[in-house]
Amino acid sequence: MSRTCYTECRMSGKLFLILGPSGSGKGTVISYLRRNLTEAVFPLSCTTREPRPRERDGEVYHFISKGEFRRRIDAGEFLEWAIVHNDNYYGTLKDPIMASLDTGKMVIREVDMQGVESIRELLGPERVIAIFITAPSWETLKERILKRSSIPDAELAHRKASFEKEMAYSPQCDFVVTSLEGEIPKVCREVEEIIRNEMAAEKPPMGEVY
Template sequence: MPGTLIIITAPSGAGKTTLVKGLLERDPQMFLSVSYTTRDPRPGEQDGREYHFVDVATFRALRDRGEFLEWAEVHGNYYATSKVWLKEQIAAGRDILLEIDWQGAQQVRKSFSDAVGVFVLPPSLEALESRLRGRGTDSDDVISRRLLGARGEMRHVGEFDYVILNDELRRAVDDLVAVVKASRLRYANQRLRHLQYFDFLQQD
Protein backbone atom coordinates (compact mmCIF):
# COMPACT_ATOMS: atom_id res chain seq x y z
CA MET A 1 0.00 0.00 0.00
CA PRO A 2 1.41 3.43 -0.87
CA GLY A 3 2.25 5.75 1.97
CA THR A 4 0.76 9.15 2.77
CA LEU A 5 2.44 12.45 2.02
CA ILE A 6 1.82 15.22 4.56
CA ILE A 7 2.79 18.72 3.45
CA ILE A 8 3.29 21.23 6.28
CA THR A 9 3.69 24.92 5.54
CA ALA A 10 4.09 28.01 7.72
CA PRO A 11 5.65 31.46 7.66
CA SER A 12 9.14 31.60 9.14
CA GLY A 13 8.94 31.74 12.92
CA ALA A 14 5.48 30.19 13.25
CA GLY A 15 6.94 27.13 14.99
CA LYS A 16 6.70 24.62 12.16
CA THR A 17 10.03 22.94 12.89
CA THR A 18 9.18 22.53 16.57
CA LEU A 19 5.79 21.02 15.70
CA VAL A 20 7.40 18.61 13.26
CA LYS A 21 9.87 17.50 15.93
CA GLY A 22 6.98 16.89 18.33
CA LEU A 23 5.12 14.82 15.75
CA LEU A 24 8.15 12.69 14.90
CA GLU A 25 8.74 11.98 18.59
CA ARG A 26 5.17 10.73 18.99
CA ASP A 27 4.71 8.92 15.69
CA PRO A 28 7.50 6.46 14.75
CA GLN A 29 5.70 5.62 11.49
CA MET A 30 6.24 9.14 10.13
CA PHE A 31 9.46 10.01 8.33
CA LEU A 32 10.78 13.46 7.48
CA SER A 33 11.72 14.41 3.95
CA VAL A 34 15.11 16.12 3.93
CA SER A 35 15.13 19.02 1.49
CA TYR A 36 18.02 20.72 -0.28
CA THR A 37 18.88 24.32 0.54
CA THR A 38 21.55 26.92 -0.21
CA ARG A 39 21.15 28.73 3.12
CA ASP A 40 23.79 28.40 5.81
CA PRO A 41 23.20 25.86 8.61
CA ARG A 42 21.85 27.30 11.85
CA PRO A 43 23.54 26.37 15.15
CA GLY A 44 22.94 22.70 15.88
CA GLU A 45 21.84 21.77 12.36
CA GLN A 46 23.60 18.93 10.54
CA ASP A 47 23.94 18.25 6.84
CA GLY A 48 21.66 15.40 5.84
CA ARG A 49 19.49 15.69 8.96
CA GLU A 50 17.67 19.04 8.82
CA TYR A 51 18.68 19.77 5.19
CA HIS A 52 21.13 18.83 2.50
CA PHE A 53 23.21 22.02 2.53
CA VAL A 54 24.70 22.80 -0.89
CA ASP A 55 26.12 25.85 -2.62
CA VAL A 56 24.23 27.69 -5.35
CA ALA A 57 26.23 26.12 -8.22
CA THR A 58 25.52 22.59 -6.98
CA PHE A 59 21.86 23.39 -6.45
CA ARG A 60 21.46 24.75 -9.97
CA ALA A 61 23.23 21.72 -11.45
CA LEU A 62 20.85 19.34 -9.65
CA ARG A 63 17.87 21.42 -10.70
CA ASP A 64 18.92 21.50 -14.34
CA ARG A 65 19.30 17.70 -14.36
CA GLY A 66 15.68 17.38 -13.28
CA GLU A 67 16.49 15.96 -9.85
CA PHE A 68 13.93 18.10 -8.02
CA LEU A 69 10.20 17.65 -7.71
CA GLU A 70 9.91 21.32 -6.86
CA TRP A 71 12.16 24.20 -6.02
CA ALA A 72 11.71 27.78 -4.89
CA GLU A 73 13.65 30.84 -3.83
CA VAL A 74 12.64 32.00 -0.35
CA HIS A 75 14.21 35.01 1.41
CA GLY A 76 17.19 34.90 -0.96
CA ASN A 77 17.90 31.19 -0.56
CA TYR A 78 16.98 28.17 -2.70
CA TYR A 79 15.03 25.17 -1.39
CA ALA A 80 14.08 21.95 -3.21
CA THR A 81 12.68 18.44 -2.80
CA SER A 82 14.23 15.30 -4.30
CA LYS A 83 11.72 13.84 -6.76
CA VAL A 84 13.16 10.32 -7.02
CA TRP A 85 13.60 9.81 -3.27
CA LEU A 86 10.10 11.00 -2.41
CA LYS A 87 8.40 8.77 -4.99
CA GLU A 88 10.40 5.76 -3.83
CA GLN A 89 9.43 6.33 -0.20
CA ILE A 90 5.71 6.74 -0.93
CA ALA A 91 5.70 3.68 -3.20
CA ALA A 92 7.34 1.65 -0.42
CA GLY A 93 4.45 2.47 1.92
CA ARG A 94 6.20 5.02 4.13
CA ASP A 95 4.38 8.08 5.45
CA ILE A 96 6.47 11.14 4.65
CA LEU A 97 6.29 14.60 6.19
CA LEU A 98 7.42 17.41 3.90
CA GLU A 99 8.24 20.86 5.29
CA ILE A 100 7.81 23.30 2.43
CA ASP A 101 6.66 26.80 1.52
CA TRP A 102 3.29 27.46 -0.16
CA GLN A 103 4.84 27.76 -3.64
CA GLY A 104 6.48 24.37 -3.29
CA ALA A 105 3.25 22.88 -1.95
CA GLN A 106 1.47 23.91 -5.14
CA GLN A 107 4.10 22.22 -7.27
CA VAL A 108 4.21 19.03 -5.19
CA ARG A 109 0.45 18.56 -5.42
CA LYS A 110 0.69 18.42 -9.19
CA SER A 111 2.54 15.10 -8.79
CA PHE A 112 0.95 13.96 -5.51
CA SER A 113 -2.71 14.90 -5.74
CA ASP A 114 -3.56 12.87 -2.62
CA ALA A 115 -1.09 14.76 -0.45
CA VAL A 116 -2.54 16.26 2.74
CA GLY A 117 -1.82 19.97 3.19
CA VAL A 118 -1.38 21.50 6.66
CA PHE A 119 -0.82 25.23 7.27
CA VAL A 120 0.52 26.48 10.61
CA LEU A 121 -0.53 29.96 11.68
CA PRO A 122 1.05 32.05 14.46
CA PRO A 123 -1.40 33.59 16.94
CA SER A 124 -0.51 37.09 15.67
CA LEU A 125 2.10 38.98 13.68
CA GLU A 126 3.35 40.47 16.95
CA ALA A 127 3.95 36.98 18.32
CA LEU A 128 5.66 36.02 15.08
CA GLU A 129 8.04 38.99 15.35
CA SER A 130 8.80 38.11 18.96
CA ARG A 131 9.68 34.54 18.00
CA LEU A 132 11.92 35.67 15.14
CA ARG A 133 13.79 38.07 17.41
CA GLY A 134 14.02 35.42 20.10
CA ARG A 135 16.04 33.19 17.78
CA GLY A 136 18.89 35.65 17.85
CA THR A 137 20.08 34.44 14.43
CA ASP A 138 18.70 37.08 12.06
CA SER A 139 19.43 40.78 11.57
CA ASP A 140 16.73 43.44 11.79
CA ASP A 141 16.64 43.67 8.00
CA VAL A 142 16.12 39.91 7.64
CA ILE A 143 13.39 39.93 10.29
CA SER A 144 11.62 42.79 8.52
CA ARG A 145 11.71 40.88 5.22
CA ARG A 146 10.39 37.72 6.89
CA LEU A 147 7.50 39.60 8.49
CA LEU A 148 6.61 41.24 5.19
CA GLY A 149 6.77 37.87 3.47
CA ALA A 150 4.66 36.24 6.17
CA ARG A 151 1.68 38.44 5.31
CA GLY A 152 1.77 37.23 1.73
CA GLU A 153 2.35 33.60 2.70
CA MET A 154 -0.59 33.52 5.10
CA ARG A 155 -2.96 34.67 2.33
CA HIS A 156 -2.55 31.17 0.83
CA VAL A 157 -3.90 29.39 3.91
CA GLY A 158 -7.14 28.58 2.06
CA GLU A 159 -5.25 26.28 -0.31
CA PHE A 160 -4.60 23.77 2.50
CA ASP A 161 -6.77 21.00 3.96
CA TYR A 162 -6.05 21.70 7.63
CA VAL A 163 -5.02 24.77 9.64
CA ILE A 164 -3.24 24.59 12.99
CA LEU A 165 -3.08 27.68 15.21
CA ASN A 166 0.20 27.45 17.09
CA ASP A 167 -0.67 29.50 20.16
CA GLU A 168 0.11 26.70 22.66
CA LEU A 169 2.71 24.14 21.64
CA ARG A 170 1.31 20.99 23.26
CA ARG A 171 -2.16 21.57 21.84
CA ALA A 172 -0.71 22.35 18.41
CA VAL A 173 1.29 19.08 18.41
CA ASP A 174 -1.88 17.21 19.45
CA ASP A 175 -3.67 18.79 16.48
CA LEU A 176 -0.93 17.77 14.07
CA VAL A 177 -0.96 14.19 15.38
CA ALA A 178 -4.74 14.16 14.89
CA VAL A 179 -4.38 15.31 11.28
CA VAL A 180 -1.94 12.48 10.54
CA LYS A 181 -4.25 9.91 12.14
CA ALA A 182 -7.21 11.23 10.17
CA SER A 183 -5.27 11.06 6.90
CA ARG A 184 -4.54 7.37 7.51
CA LEU A 185 -8.25 6.70 8.02
CA ARG A 186 -9.30 8.01 4.62
CA TYR A 187 -11.43 5.58 2.62
CA ALA A 188 -8.81 4.78 -0.03
CA ASN A 189 -6.16 4.02 2.60
CA GLN A 190 -8.44 1.90 4.77
CA ARG A 191 -9.70 -0.17 1.86
CA LEU A 192 -6.18 -0.98 0.73
CA ARG A 193 -4.98 -1.69 4.26
CA HIS A 194 -7.97 -3.82 5.36
CA LEU A 195 -9.40 -5.25 2.16
CA GLN A 196 -11.12 -8.13 3.98
CA TYR A 197 -13.51 -5.70 5.66
CA PHE A 198 -14.72 -4.41 2.32
CA ASP A 199 -15.86 -7.74 0.84
CA PHE A 200 -19.44 -6.56 0.95
CA LEU A 201 -18.68 -4.10 -1.86
CA GLN A 202 -18.15 -7.06 -4.20
CA GLN A 203 -21.46 -8.70 -3.31
CA ASP A 204 -24.58 -8.38 -5.43
Protein backbone atom coordinates (compact mmCIF):
# COMPACT_ATOMS: atom_id res chain seq x y z
CA MET A 1 0.00 0.00 0.00
CA SER A 2 1.38 3.40 -0.92
CA ARG A 3 1.50 6.30 1.51
CA THR A 4 -1.00 8.17 -0.69
CA CYS A 5 -3.49 5.30 -0.55
CA TYR A 6 -3.10 4.98 3.22
CA THR A 7 -3.75 8.70 3.66
CA GLU A 8 -6.91 8.51 1.54
CA CYS A 9 -8.22 5.53 3.53
CA ARG A 10 -7.36 7.12 6.86
CA MET A 11 -9.09 10.37 5.94
CA SER A 12 -12.32 8.69 4.87
CA GLY A 13 -14.85 9.06 7.67
CA LYS A 14 -18.15 7.26 8.13
CA LEU A 15 -21.72 8.44 8.39
CA PHE A 16 -23.83 6.60 10.98
CA LEU A 17 -27.55 6.86 10.35
CA ILE A 18 -29.82 6.32 13.35
CA LEU A 19 -33.36 5.47 12.31
CA GLY A 20 -36.47 3.77 13.61
CA PRO A 21 -40.12 4.40 14.44
CA SER A 22 -41.34 7.22 16.65
CA GLY A 23 -41.11 6.17 20.29
CA SER A 24 -38.26 3.70 19.77
CA GLY A 25 -35.80 5.80 21.77
CA LYS A 26 -33.79 7.40 18.95
CA GLY A 27 -33.69 10.78 20.67
CA THR A 28 -32.41 9.28 23.92
CA VAL A 29 -29.72 7.37 22.02
CA ILE A 30 -28.59 10.50 20.18
CA SER A 31 -28.39 12.44 23.47
CA TYR A 32 -26.28 9.65 24.98
CA LEU A 33 -23.95 9.58 21.97
CA ARG A 34 -23.48 13.36 22.15
CA ARG A 35 -22.23 12.97 25.73
CA ASN A 36 -20.05 9.92 25.15
CA LEU A 37 -18.69 10.38 21.63
CA THR A 38 -17.32 13.88 21.95
CA GLU A 39 -15.15 13.40 18.86
CA ALA A 40 -18.22 12.80 16.68
CA VAL A 41 -19.96 15.37 14.49
CA PHE A 42 -23.74 15.78 14.85
CA PRO A 43 -24.97 17.84 11.88
CA LEU A 44 -28.11 19.89 12.29
CA SER A 45 -31.34 19.19 10.42
CA CYS A 46 -33.43 21.70 8.56
CA THR A 47 -37.16 21.52 9.19
CA THR A 48 -40.28 23.50 8.40
CA ARG A 49 -42.14 22.50 11.57
CA GLU A 50 -42.70 24.99 14.36
CA PRO A 51 -40.18 24.97 17.24
CA ARG A 52 -41.33 23.15 20.35
CA PRO A 53 -41.08 24.74 23.80
CA ARG A 54 -37.42 25.35 24.77
CA GLU A 55 -36.16 24.55 21.25
CA ARG A 56 -33.85 27.15 19.77
CA ASP A 57 -32.77 27.57 16.20
CA GLY A 58 -29.27 26.22 15.61
CA GLU A 59 -29.17 23.76 18.52
CA VAL A 60 -30.68 20.63 16.93
CA TYR A 61 -32.62 22.11 14.01
CA HIS A 62 -32.53 25.02 11.63
CA PHE A 63 -36.16 26.16 11.47
CA ILE A 64 -36.93 27.53 8.01
CA SER A 65 -40.01 28.25 5.92
CA LYS A 66 -41.34 25.85 3.30
CA GLY A 67 -40.43 28.36 0.63
CA GLU A 68 -36.81 28.47 1.81
CA PHE A 69 -36.72 24.68 2.08
CA ARG A 70 -37.95 24.28 -1.50
CA ARG A 71 -35.37 26.81 -2.71
CA ARG A 72 -32.62 24.74 -1.12
CA ILE A 73 -34.01 21.57 -2.71
CA ASP A 74 -33.85 23.23 -6.12
CA ALA A 75 -30.29 24.38 -5.40
CA GLY A 76 -29.22 20.80 -4.59
CA GLU A 77 -28.12 21.68 -1.05
CA PHE A 78 -29.60 18.62 0.68
CA LEU A 79 -27.97 15.24 1.11
CA GLU A 80 -31.47 13.91 1.70
CA TRP A 81 -34.88 15.31 2.49
CA ALA A 82 -38.36 13.99 3.16
CA ILE A 83 -41.89 15.04 4.02
CA VAL A 84 -42.90 13.33 7.25
CA HIS A 85 -45.48 13.77 10.03
CA ASN A 86 -48.03 16.56 9.44
CA ASP A 87 -46.58 17.42 6.01
CA ASN A 88 -43.45 18.99 7.45
CA TYR A 89 -40.17 18.94 5.54
CA TYR A 90 -36.98 17.58 7.10
CA GLY A 91 -33.60 17.56 5.42
CA THR A 92 -29.85 17.14 5.87
CA LEU A 93 -27.53 19.73 4.36
CA LYS A 94 -24.83 18.20 2.20
CA ASP A 95 -21.77 20.43 2.64
CA PRO A 96 -21.21 20.12 6.43
CA ILE A 97 -21.37 16.32 6.25
CA MET A 98 -19.06 16.01 3.25
CA ALA A 99 -16.48 18.28 4.89
CA SER A 100 -16.48 16.13 8.04
CA LEU A 101 -16.26 12.82 6.17
CA ASP A 102 -13.41 14.06 4.02
CA THR A 103 -11.37 14.77 7.16
CA GLY A 104 -11.91 11.27 8.56
CA LYS A 105 -14.51 12.06 11.20
CA MET A 106 -17.41 9.99 12.48
CA VAL A 107 -20.68 11.69 11.65
CA ILE A 108 -23.90 10.69 13.42
CA ARG A 109 -27.29 11.64 12.06
CA GLU A 110 -30.87 10.72 12.91
CA VAL A 111 -32.66 10.20 9.61
CA ASP A 112 -35.99 9.07 8.22
CA MET A 113 -36.12 5.74 6.42
CA GLN A 114 -36.80 7.53 3.13
CA GLY A 115 -33.35 9.12 3.17
CA VAL A 116 -31.17 6.06 3.70
CA GLU A 117 -31.03 4.78 0.12
CA SER A 118 -30.41 8.19 -1.41
CA ILE A 119 -27.54 8.78 1.03
CA ARG A 120 -26.04 5.34 0.29
CA GLU A 121 -26.27 6.01 -3.42
CA LEU A 122 -24.54 9.37 -3.10
CA LEU A 123 -21.79 8.44 -0.63
CA GLY A 124 -21.34 4.72 -1.30
CA PRO A 125 -22.37 1.92 1.08
CA GLU A 126 -18.86 1.60 2.53
CA ARG A 127 -19.14 5.07 4.11
CA VAL A 128 -22.71 4.73 5.41
CA ILE A 129 -23.76 2.56 8.37
CA ALA A 130 -27.51 2.36 9.05
CA ILE A 131 -28.53 1.44 12.62
CA PHE A 132 -32.21 0.65 13.09
CA ILE A 133 -33.69 1.00 16.59
CA THR A 134 -37.09 -0.50 17.25
CA ALA A 135 -39.53 -1.63 19.91
CA PRO A 136 -40.48 -5.33 20.11
CA SER A 137 -44.09 -4.68 19.02
CA TRP A 138 -46.55 -1.99 17.97
CA GLU A 139 -48.39 -2.27 21.29
CA THR A 140 -45.19 -1.48 23.20
CA LEU A 141 -44.48 1.45 20.92
CA LYS A 142 -48.05 2.73 21.18
CA GLU A 143 -47.83 2.71 24.98
CA ARG A 144 -44.60 4.74 24.88
CA ILE A 145 -46.05 7.29 22.46
CA LEU A 146 -49.17 7.82 24.56
CA LYS A 147 -47.09 8.28 27.71
CA ARG A 148 -45.41 11.28 26.09
CA SER A 149 -48.60 13.04 24.99
CA SER A 150 -52.15 12.42 23.83
CA ILE A 151 -52.47 11.90 20.08
CA PRO A 152 -55.61 11.86 17.89
CA ASP A 153 -56.70 8.44 16.64
CA ALA A 154 -55.97 9.40 13.03
CA GLU A 155 -52.38 10.33 13.90
CA LEU A 156 -51.97 7.12 15.89
CA ALA A 157 -53.20 5.09 12.91
CA HIS A 158 -50.72 6.94 10.68
CA ARG A 159 -47.87 6.09 13.05
CA LYS A 160 -48.91 2.44 13.15
CA ALA A 161 -48.77 2.31 9.35
CA SER A 162 -45.34 3.98 9.45
CA PHE A 163 -44.17 1.45 12.05
CA GLU A 164 -45.20 -1.48 9.84
CA LYS A 165 -43.50 0.05 6.81
CA GLU A 166 -40.31 0.77 8.75
CA MET A 167 -40.20 -2.72 10.23
CA ALA A 168 -40.43 -4.15 6.71
CA TYR A 169 -37.42 -2.01 5.78
CA SER A 170 -35.30 -2.88 8.84
CA PRO A 171 -33.55 -5.91 7.21
CA GLN A 172 -31.97 -3.45 4.75
CA CYS A 173 -30.09 -1.78 7.62
CA ASP A 174 -26.60 -2.81 8.71
CA PHE A 175 -27.62 -3.29 12.36
CA VAL A 176 -30.96 -3.73 14.14
CA VAL A 177 -31.14 -3.00 17.88
CA THR A 178 -34.34 -3.87 19.76
CA SER A 179 -35.29 -1.46 22.51
CA LEU A 180 -36.98 -3.52 25.23
CA GLU A 181 -38.96 -1.77 27.94
CA GLY A 182 -36.66 -0.39 30.63
CA GLU A 183 -33.48 -1.25 28.70
CA ILE A 184 -32.74 1.99 26.87
CA PRO A 185 -29.37 2.41 28.67
CA LYS A 186 -28.33 -0.97 27.26
CA VAL A 187 -29.47 0.09 23.78
CA CYS A 188 -27.38 3.27 24.06
CA ARG A 189 -24.27 1.27 24.96
CA GLU A 190 -24.88 -1.21 22.13
CA VAL A 191 -25.14 1.58 19.56
CA GLU A 192 -21.99 3.24 20.91
CA GLU A 193 -20.13 -0.08 20.64
CA ILE A 194 -21.29 -0.55 17.04
CA ILE A 195 -20.03 2.90 16.09
CA ARG A 196 -16.67 2.50 17.82
CA ASN A 197 -16.11 -0.92 16.25
CA GLU A 198 -16.97 0.33 12.76
CA MET A 199 -14.63 3.30 13.10
CA ALA A 200 -11.84 1.07 14.44
CA ALA A 201 -12.20 -1.13 11.36
CA GLU A 202 -11.02 1.83 9.28
CA LYS A 203 -7.62 1.80 10.94
CA PRO A 204 -4.69 -0.36 9.74
CA PRO A 205 -3.47 -3.19 12.04
CA MET A 206 -1.07 -2.20 14.79
CA GLY A 207 2.53 -2.28 13.65
CA GLU A 208 1.75 -1.71 9.98
CA VAL A 209 2.87 1.76 8.97
CA TYR A 210 2.92 2.83 5.35
